[in-house]
Amino acid sequence: MNHFDTNFQYYIMFEVLEVSWPDFSNEMKVAKDLDDILAAHEKYLHSIVKLSIRMGLRSCCSYLRHLFVQDLFVFSLFGMLQLI
Numbered sequence: 001m002n003h004f005d006t007n008f009q010y011y012i013m014f015e016v017l018e019v020s021w022p023d024f025s026n027e028m029k030v031a032k033d034l035d036d037i038l039a040a041h042e043k044y045l046h047s048i049v050k051l052s053i054r055m056g057l058r059s060c061c062s063y064l065r066h067l068f069v070q071d072l073f074v075f076s077l078f079g080m081l082q083l084i
Contacts, residue, residue: 016051020044 027040 012052016048020047020051023047 024040024044027043028037031037031040
């Protein structure tokens with residue numbers, strides 16, 4: 001589980017936050033008032049959540065599938081060893 005946590009944190013930092021930051025930064029540079037800043041921030045937060053959930057769930061499902069296949073292999077191997 002520690003492996004999953006580490007990889008998920010890496011994903012959030014480098015595939016979500018770092019990718020979304022340049023858009024937010026550009027919108028902040030052209031903001032003319034507080035409403036523009038709030039709108040840019042809301043858009044930034046929305047993009048982070050969207051990317052985190054969409055790709056995070058895909059990564060999570062992939063990881064769980066990997067664990068299931070690995071456990072299935074170990075259990076079937078263990079079952080064959082008991083037959084010997």
